[in-house]
Amino acid sequence: MNGMTRRRFLRQGGALLAAGSLPLSLVEIAFGKSSPENFSFAFLSDSHITHIKGKEFVRNWDRGLIRAVAETNLLDPRPDFIFYGGDIAQLGTPEEIDHGLELLGGLRGDIHYIMGEHDYYLDLGEHWRKQLGPDHYSFDHKGVHFVVLNSILTYDEWTHDKWDTPLRRMKEMARLDNPQGSPFMVGEEQRAWLRNDLAGIDKDTPIVVMSHSPLQKIYKGWNFWTEDAEQVQELLKPFTKVTVLYGHVHQIQYNQIGNISFNSAMATAWPWPYPASFTQEASYLPRLTVNMNRADPFFERDATGWQFINMHTGDVDVHYILPDNRNRVVAFNDKLGHPADTVYQPEPDRIPPQRHY
Numbered sequence: 001m002n003g004m005t006r007r008r009f010l011r012q013g014g015a016l017l018a019a020g021s022l023p024l025s026l027v028e029i030a031f032g033k034s035s036p037e038n039f040s041f042a043f044l045s046d047s048h049i050t051h052i053k054g055k056e057f058v059r060n061w062d063r064g065l066i067r068a069v070a071e072t073n074l075l076d077p078r079p080d081f082i083f084y085g086g087d088i089a090q091l092g093t094p095e096e097i098d099h100g101l102e103l104l105g106g107l108r109g110d111i112h113y114i115m116g117e118h119d120y121y122l123d124l125g126e127h128w129r130k131q132l133g134p135d136h137y138s139f140d141h142k143g144v145h146f147v148v149l150n151s152i153l154t155y156d157e158w159t160h161d162k163w164d165t166p167l168r169r170m171k172e173m174a175r176l177d178n179p180q181g182s183p184f185m186v187g188e189e190q191r192a193w194l195r196n197d198l199a200g201i202d203k204d205t206p207i208v209v210m211s212h213s214p215l216q217k218i219y220k221g222w223n224f225w226t227e228d229a230e231q232v233q234e235l236l237k238p239f240t241k242v243t244v245l246y247g248h249v250h251q252i253q254y255n256q257i258g259n260i261s262f263n264s265a266m267a268t269a270w271p272w273p274y275p276a277s278f279t280q281e282a283s284y285l286p287r288l289t290v291n292m293n294r295a296d297p298f299f300e301r302d303a304t305g306w307q308f309i310n311m312h313t314g315d316v317d318v319h320y321i322l323p324d325n326r327n328r329v330v331a332f333n334d335k336l337g338h339p340a341d342t343v344y345q346p347e348p349d350r351i352p353p354q355r356h357y
């Protein structure tokens with residue numbers, strides 16, 4: 001081949017030969033099935049749009065989402081698509097969901113949605129599904145396989161038998177530190193669906209899983225937790241490169257468990273404190289996570305934000321945009337083999353966390 005290696009020939013010349021004359025396996029190699037292209041997408045989450053009455057909504061939460069939408073529209077280059085990480089609404093009413101969708105309708109580009117518990121526990125997702133379609137699905141994009149799960153389901157008994165009214169159920173699930181609450185889970189049905197979905201995927205294809213709650217166990221008292229996390233992780237184990245991106249926690253978290261990198265999203269509405277700084281108990285954060293410094297009570301939007309995500313060769317770099325705080329970048333570090341804060345990861349560079357008591 002005149003000095004050109006077979007692999008290079010396939011990469012450079014494969015497209016010219018086109019599908020017709022090559023067996024399928026060679027076409028797959030030629031189009032780089034295992035070498036994903038670089039691209040970016042935006043990730044907005046947790047707007048908690050709150051209805052007051054009539055046409056009135058809590059202005060502060062509206063403002064967070066409006067600004068995130070405006071800044072996403074100014075991105076250059078354009079992100080390939082946008083993910084919305086769940087909790088559009090506060091109490092899951094049609095008014096809240098529709099108002100949130102109206103504000104998100106200002107986004108230029110396709111949006112993929114993830115179900116949050118605040119969208120679900122009033123009518124068990126009926127209005128959300130009517131507006132947005134299925135709550136779990138997958139698609140391929142530029143050599144990366146994306147999977148969306150509804151991770152905020154719980155035991156049928158808790159959901160169906162315990163409450164006088166749907167609103168009561170919603171309000172119970174909306175609270176932190178609630179002894180009457182119930183842990184989130186993906187559930188058997190979706191795990192079976194996921195097993196089936198992944199069955200045909202090449203093990204070297206990068207997988208990005210999007211969920212609302214973390215598919216790892218951080219702090220059960222606040223449902224920073226998914227009960228069947230290990231069973232979902234097990235299904236993802238055979239793949240070389242997996243990233244889980246999640247909302248719900250309203251704070252920066254990142255972790256590495258085996259082949260799986262975890263990254264959280266900030267909320268456009270409000271920040272949660274880190275569990276350890278609030279409860280004064282042992283740290284529940286993944287070991288790798290460097291807390292972010294916050295929150296300044298004199299800035300009502302402090303420690304809220306949104307994310308722009310670069311995918312390169314299957315790795316995820318999360319750019320946290322925090323309008324009233326310092327922006328942060330948490331990127332997969334090849335040498336260390338896990339995500340790391342590009343500025344604050346080394347111990348001497350860390351900003352001491354503020355205390356909330």
Ligand SMILES: [Fe+2]
Pocket residue numbers: 046048086087116248249250267
């Ligand atoms: Fe939330």
Ligand SMILES: [Fe+2]
Pocket residue numbers: 087116117118212247248249
């Ligand atoms: Fe949530």
